[in-house]
Amino acid sequence: MHFLDFEKPVAELESKIEELRHLSDADGMNIAEEVGRLQQKVEKQLRAVYAKLTPWQKTQVARHPERPHCLDYIKALFTDVTPLAGDRLYGEDQAIVGGLARFRGQAVVVMGQEKGHDTDTRLRHNFGMAMPEGYRKAQRLMDLADRFRLPVLTLVDTAGAYPGVGAEERGQAEAIARTIQAGLNLRVPMITCVIGEGGSGGAIAIATGNVVMMLEHAIYSVISPEGCASILWRSGEMAQQAAEALRLTAQDLLEFKVIDEVIPEPLGGAHRDRHAMFEQLGAAFEGHLRELTPVEGGVLRARRREKFLRMGREGLN
């Protein structure tokens, strides 16, 4: 397992547990007892550390290489998954994956940014940083969902849209703008969850849900702490301060009423108990789908627009 800096005490305890487990079972009973005792300690440590993660620490957790990514959730929560490819204009961008599927029996469209989990998949998915093609594919899928009255579920996890020459030439800004527009125009339920990193315009493109949720340790921000630090502090090393100042945690966003719900993560973060995480998010999706599915399309659209228009006008001091 990959340990973050602030998880050092936990890492030490867990390596001790590993060692004990590898000992011959000569005095097996004592070992089991000791392991149990250490595991309790681990839990206590995790509880203490994770109860008061700083925004910068949350940023690390949100980017944790072993954190479940979009495709992990899709595999765990959906059946009849039929990925669809291409924007019909230029290319296929695997930074955004999506297609038709069933969620607990209900026909839906699901999509999200996929970061990849090893060198191969990271390259294939371009680290979750989409090109205009990815956003235009997302528009296509939204359009399809709208025509066939399928709810849209989106999973947000990106450092941001890809900043490159080709992306600019093919209209990155236009692609993001139209995707925002497409999401806001949907006459079907749109339910969004930020599962890791919600990086700026590249994230909000597919995050215009009737309901927007965030996992407990996910972040969502107008700019990365590093980017903000290098511009406003003129030093990327001030990222920690920038993370504090930006108020980018799920808890902050709930307070600002920018999101609707925070989904609790298993102790020590989503990566420590994936299945528990999948279940948590699955239950949340199910609840919101049940609530939104009977609502008439025009009403869904009007409510979604109103929700974003109201944002920031009230509830702030």
Add this chain to the structure above:
Amino acid sequence: MNWLTTFVRPKIRSLVGSKEVPENLWRKCPACDHMLFHKELEKSWQVCSHCGHHMRLPVRKRLELLFDGGTWTPIELPPIPQDPLKFKDLKRYSDRMKEAQAKTGEKEAIIVAHGWLMGIPVVVAAFDFSFMGGSMGMAVGEGLVAAAELAVLQRASLIVIPASGGARMQEGILSLMQMARTTVAVQRVKDAGLPYMVLLTDPTTGGVTASFAMLGDIAISEPGAVIGFAGARVIQNTIRETLPDGFQRAEYLRDHGMVDLVVNRADLKATLGRILSILLRRDPPAEVLALSLDADSGRSGTRATPPAGDVEEAARRDGQAEAHDEAEPEEDEA
């Protein structure tokens, strides 16, 4: 809705040059190094007479250039929560705001105004780049929402003129949300069957480009304007790609299919008027005259909106006002 009916007297003040050219009367063109007399630059709306380079035009000058008779009615922007994050970097955001306000004499980075463009009723939302780089926070977003609502209410065309580095970081996630809010706003104008025009000026980047600015029915740009999503430096540093010549310039965007027209400043008003009159299936603008480049003839002040149905009359009057540089000043009825 009382912001709609509140008239705000625009500050009448020296609009150009006073800050950039305090004493010296000459300015070097950044493109061709030619020395330009600042009076002459004012007359040419900050376009180099030697090479045609378009320098940035202060926002109020921009309004003066576009509105008939150089007059418009600004609307007061709805109040929004101040400094919601209590943001502080090397400086407090609240101090940065005070500095920007003192420097520009404006409250925020956007002006929303209504009036007439070649006799056509328009609402204009124009960014002020000199105010914190024209960055879009809640106030700017609210300005665009108000502009769109006003356009729908008045059955006027909406012209948005971005000049912005992107989102205002100091407002964090709330600035990012303006991308969605402004998209909803311009959608309402479109749904109402009204033209939504975007005039992209130097620079238009980041979250501003990736929302309302790229959603115009028609996108016009000024020559040489930088328009893009990611900053050129970001692209160069993180991706290590060489940037092509003219990258992210207006002409480059036009050649890549991202804007309809690159139009010289002197032709902007006539072009907008012509396009709007066609979209609205109106007769050609009252009098399409060569645009007066004499900035001295422009006056900024409030003027009562001609009553509905009086559009033709207003058009005729404006045509005359343009024909004669020394036309009588409009009465200030506000």
